[in-house]
Amino acid sequence: MSPRIDALQYANWSEKIFRQMREGGVDAVHVTITYHENFRETVLNIEAWNRWFERFPGLIFQGFGAEDIDLAQRTGRTAIYFGAQNPSCIEDDIGLVEVLHRLGLRFMQLTYNNQSLLASGCYEAEDTGLTRMGREVVAEMNRVGMVIDMSHSxxxxxxxxxARSTRPIAITHANPASWHPALRNKSDRVLRALAESGGMLGFSVYPHHLRGGSACTLDAFCTMIARTADLMGIERLGIGTDLCQDQPDSVVDWMRAGRWTKARDYGEGSADNPGFPPMPDWFQGNHDFGQIASGLRALGMAPGEVAAVMGGNWARFLAEAFRPARTLQREAAQ
Amino acid sequence: MSPRIDALQYANWSEKIFRQMREGGVDAVHVTITYHENFRETVLNIEAWNRWFERFPGLIFQGFGAEDIDLAQRTGRTAIYFGAQNPSCIEDDIGLVEVLHRLGLRFMQLTYNNQSLLASGCYEAEDTGLTRMGREVVAEMNRVGMVIDMSHSxxxxxxxxxARSTRPIAITHANPASWHPALRNKSDRVLRALAESGGMLGFSVYPHHLRGGSACTLDAFCTMIARTADLMGIERLGIGTDLCQDQPDSVVDWMRAGRWTKARDYGEGSADNPGFPPMPDWFQGNHDFGQIASGLRALGMAPGEVAAVMGGNWARFLAEAFRPARTLQREAAQ
Structure with a gap:
């Protein structure tokens, strides 16, 4: 059976949520462990995760390689893969890519809305493309086997x-802008280039990325997925819910404003609607992960295609993406 | 064939030294990566090692488990295991034990000459024994599978x-004080307790630990090993040369004084003899590792015993010591 994989969550982690992951049959999750944190602060977040792993070994464990998705399925647990939404965790030090990879970081966004040392975010007026350091870091991420994520770029x-990455990249959590023209959603041009290079798109359930916001229906969401299959090919599609389950609104402030502004930044929200938007009624949390599969089936999508979108495609992609070039080198030396 | 293992070196690493490791048939080395450095500084040292591994994959690779000693033998390379001579790398944060273990730290001294947050060094007038944090860190090191090293305690x-460690500990680089009464050498009481608990002693070739200093003969050194076998049992003995090959004297100043004093501390040296002492003529570097085996054979030690002291004993000890309790837990959950 294909695994079910969620390619982006940033929940207020708790035993309740880990149990709901099991309820929803979520075999693997890419979790955000850091936004604007520097390296030392990111390590503190890893330490907090290590305590979760120590407390709930029957529910979750840290994923390092793609084989841990199989392990999760075999043992009825959820494999947790670390990711960074912003490259502040590597500071100005390319050596931290390998160090954080060793600690389990398997995804890193090159930008989070703003200009970073590596590239430009989707909220900047000017987009530099990859910077000098950005090009170096892309090569280093390629080498160690860390997925380049451009969701907020x-x-x-x-x-x-x-174009520059020698390995396919991912947009773990976004939707087509042609369906809902949010700044965070992606143009058909980007989606086509992503698909042609063997990359992956994870569909987001975050209301600001949905046509109709919190009121978006499951049918509308699943129809959007089917349309995107026409554009990109079904094998390039997965889920990346962007679920921020149980987070207080103070967290969305940190996500948006970090330490880069003294003013309040509303990001995808507004002064009228500054907090986390309510999730659609058909996706309230991890326990609802199977709802998406039901919605795709209800559209008449073939079972094999549903399984591919629900996680089979991510599993295939990650099996390649997580494989370090260094391992190949080490094997060659044997 | 038993591997050859050196349980402590802090050389001024270079391609030359890595080639001499091969010449001396050194299959695995515990290398010091940090003395007084804090966590971030220690990570910078790991980054420097990552560059060595990337540059010389045909000579060295990072060891994580004891099976990497076999891999080293099979592939004609040297497995490099990281260690800390002082616990400053974990700062006041017990969570850094697991983080550094993940980065490959496999040995940590609880003290380096002075009082630390964990215990007392061998140069302190008062010895507190393990502190409150020290007892917690010992339990955590036991859990993750990091060797407790009391060489400078x-x-x-x-x-x-x-007494407190639930797993055998090590004194990776010291000699019996009954042979040469240096503060860094160990009493028969300590050596007996170490042996009874299943721990290991690595014999040091650092001149300040040798009777006669730099003039100590190979025969005298090997005779001391044979005498210690009478006290501890041959299976508790290995080599830990404390080799500081090619290091400038500025490094011994850092080792001794770190940032804890504005004055100059001479450690085992003196105002007359402040720098690194010259190594004995029979042990000038890694290429001479086999000299010790020759010396032991010349004494009439049985070949199996020579092999055990040269690395077989360390290999057996490390196979147990490196195995994380966490792995057992994870396996149990499957």
């Missing part, structure tokens, strides 16, 4: 990363 | 660590 930077 | 702290 600008158009030019994203196209640049697709 | 005081007598009471060492006995305390032997």
């Amino acid at each position: 600008g158009e030019r930077s994203t196209l640049d990363a697709i | 005081g007598e009471r702290s060492t006995l305390d660590a032997i």
